[in-house]
Amino acid sequence: MEKQPPSAKKLLNTLVDADMVFWIMPPLMILLITGTLAQRWLGLWPAIDQYFSTFIIWAGPVPLPGAYILLGVLSINLLLKFLFKSDWKWEKSGIALTHLGAIVLLLGGLVTAMTARETYMLIPEGDSTPYTYSYSQRDLLVFQGDDLLARYDFEDNKNWNFEKLPFGIDVQYACANCEILRRAETENYDETLPYQSMAQFMAFKEKPLDPQPETNLTGVQLNITGTSQDGIYMAFDGMPKPIEFEHDGQPYLIMLGKAQYPLPFEIELQDFVEERYGGTDMAKSYHSDVVVRDGDVEWPYRIEMNQPLTYRGYTFFQSSFEKGQGFEATILAVVENKGRLFPYIGTAIMTLGLLLHCFIALGRKRKAQP
Amino acid sequence: MIKMLHVFLLLCVLLPMNAHAQNDKPGSSVLQNIPVQHEGRLKPLDSFAQIHLEQLSSQTSIGELSAMDWLALTLFDPQNAALIKVIRIENENVRHKMQLPDGQEFFNLEDLSKGVQQTQADVITLLEKPANTLSEDEKALISAHEKAATLIALMRSFSGTLPLNIQLPEKYAAQIAGPPSFMNLMEIEEKLQEDVKAIVLQKGANPANFSPEEAATAETGYNLQTLRMAGQTNKLLRVIPAAEENNEQWVSPWMAVLNREDSQAAEFLLSMWSDLAQSYRDNDTEQWDIIASELLTETKLQAATTIPEKRFAIERIYRTAKPYLWITLLYTAISIMALFSLKGSIAPALNKISAPLTGATIIAHASVIAARIYILDRPPVGTLYESILFVSVIAALAGLIMHIKKSNPLALFAGTFSALLLLLSAPFFEPDGDNLEVLVAVLNTGFWLTTHVLIITAGYGLCVIAAVLAHAALALKPEQAALRMTLQNNVYKLSLFALLFTAVGTVLGGIWADQSWGRFWGWDPKENGALLIVLWLIWVQHGRVSNRFKPPMFLALIACLNIVVAVSWFGVNLLNVGLHSYGFTSGMAEALLTFCVLETLLISALYWRHKKQQVAA
Known part of the structure; x- marks a missing residue:
């Protein structure tokens, strides 16, 4: 007799089964161990991308479930079991609450994964800024005068389409983390080529990505045609001077840098203070005294460890700082996360549930024996 | 400081003059409460002495000298202190490389000086290498140099104020007030250096062309320059409160000497320290006691913040006990x-x-x-x-x-x-654990971190006792079935509480991370380690509920918690990566691996023996 495909009810029963947690835990633990060990060799962020922020892990040619799939199945199982198979008795109330807490935590993880954006802002003392910057995303920006004409995400540099620009651009070389060499000392140096601006003296060579994405020096070498100053140009992250030329009498600028996001208000750094333990170089604490300006309203605030500033959906954390001769700047991590409250609610529910379950179990006599 | 060690060793000839006699030195007990700023906090001088003596010699006393007696000798009578065999070098290969005498582990500076100079270049090269790539011998060689550098820094703490063992040309001797100490010579230093320049301009750089007085002048000029250079890096013994108000940075005697013009109060304290040193060298117990107690009072007066005397008392009891x-x-x-x-x-x-x-x-x-x-x-x-x-x-x-x-x-x-x-495992993981250290900024924060750490470590404690009891339950004989049932019940309840504490502790860690860095979960090794314990407990509990794990397997898997906790608690520190990279240890991988293998073998043996007994019954 031909085997029938599983009915929706059967599938539902499988997804609701308490056994599902039992079967998901071993692969989740293996993933956790391998992903953690991989950090030793790959670095933190690449290992997270490869093992945890992914649906599939490739073990050679074999696809294995990544954290998204395992946690997704676990979430569905917990949710369905909670809704349809919970044992609504006092003795089981702790378990039900614990599961609810776990569901809220996992849901929070989903909302965070879908909505959170983590950027940063560097503000020198006395300066203010309404922009935050991406740690990892770099954009190639084309301006006509002061107007932004086009924005290109560096990650898609193989598919950049410059057709809408009034001049031609050809990407000759792109590196996510570049080493800068002297042009004249490079192997294929050809002095007859029309190198312009910094490209006359400098060349790129790709090097491995840095584990800290914000420290990668991203760069492109472009051949620009159809302008009054055609030639080969270079643009890279933090380049002090953008590519400048004219076309049909109009000035154009091209620059490459960390993706920038505007805030609906601005923040001024009045003072950054780093305290050290007496007689050592060891940091004891740091804080930033800032002024938040939103339209006509402004107010001061001190951002320090464990005391972030939260305003209009953005949270600003004291992350780091930069110091030079006569220069002091604070680095604030800026997080927009619509799921921020979930862990707090989930933790509270789960704690209550586990406490209840433990005390109910303590109250039981021999029934509780395994 | 290690890089200049050979220069400092040469400077040993310029150590302050010998004291008259070594025995019957004044008691150092009065000094023990003098505050010193060390490793980021104020502590009694006695603690400072103990930490350094243990660092150099792995001992709490040297012969009949207590740590405080040894420090007093080192600070005030360095030439005699240089003869004490206080530096311990346990590594045989390092002893061989430094050409040290066979059959002993303790050495004085004289023993070490040749070896230090011979291996100086090697050590400078090693210091450029990442610490995790160094072999045990290389680490031991660096450690030997660090010990020598620390001892010299201590011996030279007051070399700016104590009389120097030098022959000063008469015309300069007449111009200074008191004996020829660096501090006194500073008054004529500028003039002396000008005279040296004039001599060199007139007669060239070859000392053979100098008259005896010119040679003595040039030598004094060179010595002063070298002393100043060495003094600039001598910041170990910070016993003088900073001159400015609200400044928590204390300074060492050398820092105070070189910035004398900044503070008269510091100069007054320096002079008291000099008098104290003199009374020590004169074996004048009466003067010593008076000056030491005045010094304590004056230091308290000059400190910008109140000296925590009760804390000092408790710290002294803690260290003594x-x-x-x-x-x-x-x-x-x-x-x-x-x-x-x-x-x-x-x-x-x-x-x-x-x-x-x-x-x-x-x-x-x-x-x-x-x-x-x-x-x-x-x-x-x-x-x-x-x-x-x-x-x-x-x-x-x-x-x-x-x-x-x-x-x-x-x-x-x-x-x-x-x-x-x-x-028993503590000294292996953190040998300097009792040094009472301050914490880096990220760990020195608030409510969430405290609750997270206390709850999760309480969870570790419950995991460990649950695992040990599970071992015991598996090891029981068949005739002890009733006791086994009780233990199974205990283990089950303990594992529930362990799950409660580790799970809540882990998510509280996420809340701390959210408060500090703005993200709840970052897949950091420490976070993952904590989560691993929670997942293991969830897995075992679900296996028990679904009856997939019968009691022996349940007990065996709870016994394995020891391994899971060890890997999560200590193992992640071996990776040397992570967002909160603190508490890293090295060289413990083998010990941890051995523990995991032995535990696995033990639990497997207990489990199979138990199964065999069940079948037989």
Whole structure:
């Protein structure tokens, strides 16, 4: 007799089964161990991308479930079991609450994964800024005068389409983390080529990505045609001077840098203070005294460890700082996360549930024996 | 400082003059409460002495000299101190490389000077290498140089104020007030250096062309220059409060000497230290006592913040009492007692006293933790060592509570034995644990971190005792079925509480991370380690509920918690990566691996033996 495909009810029963947690835990633990060990060799962020922020892990040619799939199945199982198979008795109330807490935590993880954006802002003392910057995303920006004409995400540099620009651009070389060499000392140096601006003296060579994405020096070498100053140009992250030329009498600028996001208000750094333990170089604490300006309203605030500033959906954390001769700047991590409250609610529910379950179990006599 | 070690060794000839006699030195007890700023906090000079003596020699005293006596000798009579064999070099290869005499591990500076100069270039090269790529021999060589550099820095602490062993040309001697110390010579230093320049301009750089007086002038000029250079890096003994108000940075005598114009108060303190040194060298006990007590009063007056005298007193008691040693001994004794209270004719008698004794030991243990909180003025669990202290007291407490509730001596044994094993492991993971260290900014913060760490480490303690009891339950004979049932029940309940504490502790860690860095979860090794324990417990509990794990397997998997906790607690520190990269240890991978293998073998053997007994029954 031909085997029938599983009915929706059967599938539902499988997804609701308490056994599902039992079967998901071993692969989740293996993933956790391998992903953690991989950090030793790959670095933190690449290992997270490869093992945890992914649906599939490739073990050679074999696809294995990544954290998204395992946690997704676990979430569905917990949710369905909670809704349809919970044992609504006092003795089981702790378990039900614990599961609810776990569901809220996992849901929070989903909302965070879908909505959170983590950027940063560097503000020198006395300066203010309404922009935050991406740690990892770099954009190639084309301006006509002061107007932004086009924005290109560096990650898609193989598919950049410059057709809408009034001049031609050809990407000759792109590196996510570049080493800068002297042009004249490079192997294929050809002095007859029309190198312009910094490209006359400098060349790129790709090097491995840095584990800290914000420290990668991203760069492109472009051949620009159809302008009054055609030639080969270079643009890279933090380049002090953008590519400048004219076309049909109009000035154009091209620059490459960390993706920038505007805030609906601005923040001024009045003072950054780093305290050290007496007689050592060891940091004891740091804080930033800032002024938040939103339209006509402004107010001061001190951002320090464990005391972030939260305003209009953005949270600003004291992350780091930069110091030079006569220069002091604070680095604030800026997080927009619509799921921020979930862990707090989930933790509270789960704690209550586990406490209840433990005390109910303590109250039981021999029934509780395994 | 290591890079300039060979220069400093050459400077040993310029150490302050010998004291008249070595015996009958004034007692150093008056000095012990003088505050010194060291490793980020104020501590009594006595603690400073003990830390450095243990660092150099791995001993708490040298012959008849207490740590404080040794420090007084080193500071005020460095030429005699240089003869004391205080530097311990255990590594045989390093001793060989430094051409040190065979058959001994303790050396003085004279023994070391040749070897230090010969290996200086090697050490400078090694210092450029990443620490995790160094071999044990290389680390030991660097350590030998560090010890020599520390000793020289201590010996030279007052070389800016003490009379120098130099021949000063007469015309300069007449111009200075008092004996020829660097501080006094500073008055004529500018003139002297100009004279040296004039001599060199007139007669060239070859000293052979100089007259005896010119040679003496040039030599004094060179010595002063070299002393100044060495003094600029001498910042170890910070006993002088900063000149500015609200400045918490204290300075060393050399820092005060080189910036004399900044503070008259500091100069006054310096002169008191010089007088103190003089009374030490003159063996004038009466003067010594008077000056030492005035120095203490004056230092307190000049300090911008109040000197925490009560903390000093507790710290001195803490260091003198050697609490780690005592609580380890107490746990050894009560573990043995708890073991013998399980069976035999003396069991009933032992049973009566083992619980109160364990209670007293736990109170003593908790007092040690409380003393650390008071001395350091921060929550109790900030370092790996402190986490071991805390986890062990939780394990012992859980065992005692179970024993009191159900009269279960095996639980008492499991608790005290777990505590003992953990305490014994502490020096391997953090040998300097009792140095009472301050914490980096990220760990020195607030409510969420404190609750997270306390709860999760309490969870570790419960995991450890649950695992030890699971071992015991598996090891029982078939005729002890009733006891096994009780233990199974205990293990089950303990594992539930362990899940409660580790799960809540882990998510509280996420909340701390959210408060500090703005993200709840970052897949950091420490976070993943904590999560691994939670997942393991969830897996075992679900296996038990679904009846996939029968009691023996449940017990075996709970016994494996020891491995999971060890990997999560200590193992992640070996990776040297992560967002919160603190508490990293090195060289423990082999020990951890050995433990995991032995535990796996033991649990497997207990499990199979238990299964075999079941089949036979």
